[in-house]
Amino acid sequence: MLDVSSLETLNSDHREIARLVYDTVLLLDSKDFSGWLHRCTDDFAYAVRSWSPELRAQITWLEHDRAGIENLVRHLPRHHTEPVLLTRHATVYRIEPDAERSEATAITALTIYQTQDDGGETSLFAVGRYYDRIIRTDDGWRLREREVELDTRSLGIGTQYPL
Amino acid sequence: MPRNAAQWDLKPQLPSTHFVDPLIYTSPLILHEEREKIFARTWVIACHESEVRDPHDYRTYRHPAGKNLFVVRGDDGTIRAFYNVCPHRGNTLLYEPAGNAKHLLCIFHAFAFDCRGECVTIPRGEEGYQDRIGKAEMGLRAVRTEVGFGGMVYVNLDDGAPALREFLGGALDDMLEALDTEPLEVFAFHRAIVPTNYKLWHDTNSEFYHDYLHYHNRETSLKQPGYFERRYTTFPNGHARVGDQVVKYEAYEGFKDRDLSFPGLVRNQWKMVDLFPGQTYNLRGSSLRIDTSIPISPVQTSIEFRGLGLRRDTPEERALRVRDYNSIWGPFGRNLHEDLLAVLGQGRALGRGQRYFLHAREEDNTIHDEIGMRQFYGEWSRWMGRPASAPLEVL
Numbered sequence: 001m002l003d004v005s006s007l008e009t010l011n012s013d014h015r016e017i018a019r020l021v022y023d024t025v026l027l028l029d030s031k032d033f034s035g036w037l038h039r040c041t042d043d044f045a046y047a048v049r050s051w052s053p054e055l056r057a058q059i060t061w062l063e064h065d066r067a068g069i070e071n072l073v074r075h076l077p078r079h080h081t082e083p084v085l086l087t088r089h090a091t092v093y094r095i096e097p098d099a100e101r102s103e104a105t106a107i108t109a110l111t112i113y114q115t116q117d118d119g120g121e122t123s124l125f126a127v128g129r130y131y132d133r134i135i136r137t138d139d140g141w142r143l144r145e146r147e148v149e150l151d152t153r154s155l156g157i158g159t160q161y162p163l
Numbered sequence: 164m165p166r167n168a169a170q171w172d173l174k175p176q177l178p179s180t181h182f183v184d185p186l187i188y189t190s191p192l193i194l195h196e197e198r199e200k201i202f203a204r205t206w207v208i209a210c211h212e213s214e215v216r217d218p219h220d221y222r223t224y225r226h227p228a229g230k231n232l233f234v235v236r237g238d239d240g241t242i243r244a245f246y247n248v249c250p251h252r253g254n255t256l257l258y259e260p261a262g263n264a265k266h267l268l269c270i271f272h273a274f275a276f277d278c279r280g281e282c283v284t285i286p287r288g289e290e291g292y293q294d295r296i297g298k299a300e301m302g303l304r305a306v307r308t309e310v311g312f313g314g315m316v317y318v319n320l321d322d323g324a325p326a327l328r329e330f331l332g333g334a335l336d337d338m339l340e341a342l343d344t345e346p347l348e349v350f351a352f353h354r355a356i357v358p359t360n361y362k363l364w365h366d367t368n369s370e371f372y373h374d375y376l377h378y379h380n381r382e383t384s385l386k387q388p389g390y391f392e393r394r395y396t397t398f399p400n401g402h403a404r405v406g407d408q409v410v411k412y413e414a415y416e417g418f419k420d421r422d423l424s425f426p427g428l429v430r431n432q433w434k435m436v437d438l439f440p441g442q443t444y445n446l447r448g449s450s451l452r453i454d455t456s457i458p459i460s461p462v463q464t465s466i467e468f469r470g471l472g473l474r475r476d477t478p479e480e481r482a483l484r485v486r487d488y489n490s491i492w493g494p495f496g497r498n499l500h501e502d503l504l505a506v507l508g509q510g511r512a513l514g515r516g517q518r519y520f521l522h523a524r525e526e527d528n529t530i531h532d533e534i535g536m537r538q539f540y541g542e543w544s545r546w547m548g549r550p551a552s553a554p555l556e557v558l
Binding site: 062068079159 | 214222259260261262349350351352353354355356357376378379416417485486489493494495496497499500501503504507
């Protein structure tokens with residue numbers, strides 16, 4: 001049974017982890033990739049996957065280590081991308097720290113809207129979930145792994161941005 | 164010099180093979196005719212054999228002629244295709260895009276069919292139909308099916324059409340060693356619904372002048388030796404092949420040469436074939452991409468993308484092929500988004516100003532020559548009985 005002090009620590013961890021997840025959403029929405037990666041560890045791993053009923057298998061759409069993600073976002077200005085705004089709506093469903101409270105997993109429901117620069121029309125881009133692995137560092141909780149599991153598989157012309 | 168209204172509407176002073184009227188991209192009548200005259204009579208790719216690997220595996224397919232089909236592997240190992248509709252009251256037979264079913268059961272009134280298309284159950288048949296209608300009269304509509312050229316499952320709604328090999332006319336022969344030496348397997352599938360005409364997607368696959376669109380291709384191909392020596396070869400029935408190039412992938416910062424390849428393929432080699440009326444084989448070193456276009460309306464197209472590797476790949480090899488495929492293709496790839504953005508832009512502008520589309524580049528059939536599109540529209544005009552440059556005229 002947890003004593004009061006432990007319970008307070010646990011609640012504090014939950015708040016800080018939820019805040020970390022929400023911060024990553026805000027930073028991605030504002031295309032502050034440097035700020036986003038600052039919330040990630042040096043051995044950060046990122047993937048976008050989806051279950052395909054057509055192939056009856058899981059498909060990987062994007063999989064990078066930190067260097068790969070840095071390369072991806074660094075090259076964005078050299079590529080043509082659709083002039084749209086991606087807005088993520090996230091709700092952290094579950095946070096589960098390990099026994100030592102040095103590491104935690106988090107499951108977050110994710111909805112991404114797409115707003116056209118020309119005219120401002122908004123449509124649904126994708127729904128899915130973040131499956132995050134988060135570790136405690138000297139600088140606080142940081143994201144070590146993020147797996148974006150998409151329900152949506154028909155993504156129009158797609159995107160070059162991390163979700 | 165800017166043009167006034169009359170000048171803008173003038174037909175280009177070019178051979179009629181070198182431009183098209185955008186009416187072919189917007190007219191519902193044209194699409195109706197394309198479905199009847201082209202898609203209902205030509206071979207199109209429904210899926211890959213690895214998607215129906217085991218007996219009773221099935222895979223549904225929305226055929227570009229407007230029919231719903233499914234492909235199923237029989238208990239005899241043969242792959243067949245049928246309309247995905249119950250002949251009783253027209254309900255959809257298979258709702259899931261893929262699965263395995265020993266009997267294909269219509270959920271509505273429990274009619275059942277086997278994997279060879281025969282009706283095997285009519286509930287209370289004799290009581291209701293007596294001897295007027297029986298199982299023999301209630302078989303499924305079979306669709307001609309041939310499997311080959313990389314294990315792709317081709318279907319043709321026309322029972323009298325020439326065989327697949329004759330239709331392809333040798334267009335894939337240069338790729339056969341890579342395609343048919345050993346079995347392939349699909350590792351990626353996704354569908355892009357894009358507000359554009361299906362021919363505009365095929366156009367993009369049929370010309371390389373648009374490499375200026377892609378930072379990746381400019382660095383790894385266009386600036387590299389051999390690029391401008393690539394030549395187009397045209398084939399009967401509207402197909403075209405692009406000459407090979409060895410791509411320098413590491414010229415894109417952070418990218419690597421492709422460690423894996425396909426049988427008979429030089430490392431990092433790129434081969435590409437466009438098949439009339441809307442399919443492309445795109446083999447880039449370690450992964451093969453197959454595109455199939457399905458018109459939904461004149462200005463809306465469903466494009467199915469498949470990524471393939473070798474069936475015998477180890478998990479580590481497969482992961483490499485997936486990585487390479489995703490780097491430029493897939494919904495988050497560097498190139499595919501740009502290609503789709505371009506045809507999206509064309510789609511948004513259709514009927515909003517453009518008078519003629521030019522296919523007029525002549526460079527001795529080399530990489531920026533637009534012979535690939537001219538080959539396509541020559542064939543299109545023949546099947547349609549209308550010149551693409553003046554589609555209201557009848558040939």
